[in-house]
Amino acid sequence: MDFYEDLHPTIRHISVRHPDGSCRCNGTALEFNAHLFSQHIEQYLPPTGPVLTKRGQIAKRQPPKPKAQPHTWWKAQCSFRSLNPKGTVAELQARLRGHEKDPISKGNLELLERAKKEIKIKRDEATEIKWLHNMSAEEKMRTNPGRYLKEAFPSGDTGTGVLVIKCWHMSTIAPLAEDIGLECETVEAPINRDHFMPISEDLWVVVGQNKAIVAEKVRSISREAQRIKKEIRHEEEEQRRDEEAIEKKKQQDLKKALAKSKDWDATGSWKINCPYIEENWSREHWDEEELSLQIYQERTAKGAQMFAKFNFGVTTGVFRFERQRDDTKAKIAKPDTHANKKKRKRYDSEDEDNHEDNSSEEDGIDGEDDEERERSPTPEAFYFGSITQPSAKHQIWNYRWRGEETGEGVIELYSDKRLFKMKFFGPKVEKLEGTFGGDMFEDCTFTGVKVGVGGKVDIDISEEWSERNEGAYESARVGRWH
Known part of the structure; x- marks a missing residue:
């Protein structure tokens, strides 16, 4: 899931009522039949006749044929300029001649502004629904850490809970916590025994309303980290002794074999x-x-x-x-x-x-x-x-x-x-x-x-x-x- 989907789930476009038919808004621009406005349609218009020499004869070198565009594209360019979008491709091209440099019509610009406000409201509503019902704590921290902390520690609440944040640095969390009167400290992360590496980052951030409770949580995590380290060192030492014993036995076996064979x-x-x-x-x-x-x-x-x-x-x-x-x-x-x-x-x-x-x-x-x-x-x-x-x-x-x-x-x-x-x-x-x-x-x-x-x-x-x-x-x- 990318960042855009985190903020605006599922809403990429909204339909816009328009007399010319299929029109929608993507939040920044209008689209007619999924085509955007083009300011340079002259490069796609076919020439009105062959290029002539100074003497009025047809020149040997003629410009290349322009790149063809679908019928719906020509209709869209007419709609953007408030021209009639009905007719064949040739009729639409003839209608656009003389209007190649025209901007989007005023009526369409007003329609675009209304559509932008509407899609923002819909996206905000969808984001709020997702925040309340479909997002994990980690996703909330990634999307809006400030709001997540405020909701986790409501103003006036004297609870004793703490949060252990594993994917963020102190430089990011500390200002957000201080703004709402929270205490926070960093602590070395315990090692993941399955991978022999920190579970997430090297340091975790502990956040809470009570300084003493935050400090105790930090001490608890630190003790666990040290305990795991001690266990790993003990296991490594045992492994080293085992390897030395195996090597010693190999040397002894070799000496015995040499002595036996004279x-x-x-x-x-x-x-x-x-x-x-x-x-x-x-x-x-x-x-x-x-x-x-x-x-x-x-x-x-x-x-x-x-x-x-x-x-x-x-x-x-x-x-x-x-x-x-x-x-x-x-x-x-x-x-x-x-x-x-x-x-x-x-x-x-x-x-x-x-x-x-x-x-x-x-x-x-x-x-x-x-x-x-x-x-x-x-x-x-x-x-x-x-x-x-x-x-x-x-x-x-x-x-x-x-x-x-x-x-x-x-x-x-x-x-x-x-x-x-x-x-x-x-x-x-x-x-x-x-x-x-x-x-x-x-x-x-x-x-x-x-x-x-x-x-x-x-x-x-x-x-x-x-x-x-x-x-x-x-x-x-x-x-x-x-």
């Missing part, structure tokens, strides 16, 4: 040495004093994952290790959600023409097998089955990486098309060797020594991975040039 624990902090990077780039261009790698293990519904975040001086990002080829107990992937399909769209398109790696070009790790280098580029390879950690049998692991250079933060686009290798030395897993490469530098080898064990997973690998995509690259590129 795998080597590669998780933790690693200090990295890469002669190629350290010799070709000055340390003043690096974010950190030393090259570093942090390896994580995580259990998911689709299987375990091993991944890492790295800082190799000139470039930073994340690694994702692929499962072993003989991991026959790896879980079969469940159907993807729509969101995951979008994230993995590029992988699917690369499945046929990017089934390759760079390890055949590298001699940094001994004992690599050519057949093992053929790895699936699909994301499913990132989920493990029964083989979740390096071991004496599985020292070498394939990985892919995504990241960006540390200068202007340019994303190394498509770096994850290539496979690289990492070899762990155990059983305490205190040393590793690996291959690495990208568009901005040559393929190289690196070594690492372990400087810290385990630790809570503090990155969302799916998010870190997906945020380094073509869209992010393009957005950053545009940002650098604008």
Whole structure:
């Protein structure tokens, strides 16, 4: 329901008696057969003859035909000017020639003034009926807040009632209340437990005749608001403790699984040495004093994952290790959600023409097998089955990486098309060797020594991975040039 209907329900026009027939008033103007008065009818009149040249010949270029108007429109323009509205269109047009600029006739203007008064009376009557019988308190406050307050608190009444107004600001209510001698205060609104947000506005306005009663109502609402807040904080704290307990159990389960399988624990902090990077780039261009790698293990519904975040001086990002080829107990992937399909769209398109790696070009790790280098580029390879950690049998692991250079933060686009290798030395897993490469530098080898064990997973690998995509690259590129 719009504001006009709130003020003047159902009455848009009234009929007006007129000798020419169908006439009505909309409150501001007369209408004949629903047509309004036009001051420029000459543009619709057909020409009386063709346009001639100076020599009296018919000109080649004639003005376009005027836009046609219905018969009732021509009748209406005659009625507005008090001309006879009967006849054909041609007769009406001929009758209007010479009267194109005539205003509305005096008789019609007098009729309009009487009609305006009549429609105002009818609208006022309809509005009053609606106010008394068909409007809620909220609608009354929206339509006429001053009148609503006066009727709610009649002059001379010493009642103890109060109104809690939820959709108005104090700056609007206070002047209206003061004019009729009412007290009013604001109070913070209670939170709606269903939506965890204020029920209406952040502040409510409490209005009444007795200051003490208004103040007590404000205190009551405030206590309720604080009680709900306290309950929500308590529930949030319980939820946080539950989440911490779940996370703790996950870590315990992971440790038990690792201990049971007698795998080597590669998780933790690693200090990295890469002669190629350290010799070709000055340390003043690096974010950190030393090259570093942090390896994580995580259990998911689709299987375990091993991944890492790295800082190799000139470039930073994340690694994702692929499962072993003989991991026959790896879980079969469940159907993807729509969101995951979008994230993995590029992988699917690369499945046929990017089934390759760079390890055949590298001699940094001994004992690599050519057949093992053929790895699936699909994301499913990132989920493990029964083989979740390096071991004496599985020292070498394939990985892919995504990241960006540390200068202007340019994303190394498509770096994850290539496979690289990492070899762990155990059983305490205190040393590793690996291959690495990208568009901005040559393929190289690196070594690492372990400087810290385990630790809570503090990155969302799916998010870190997906945020380094073509869209992010393009957005950053545009940002650098604008």
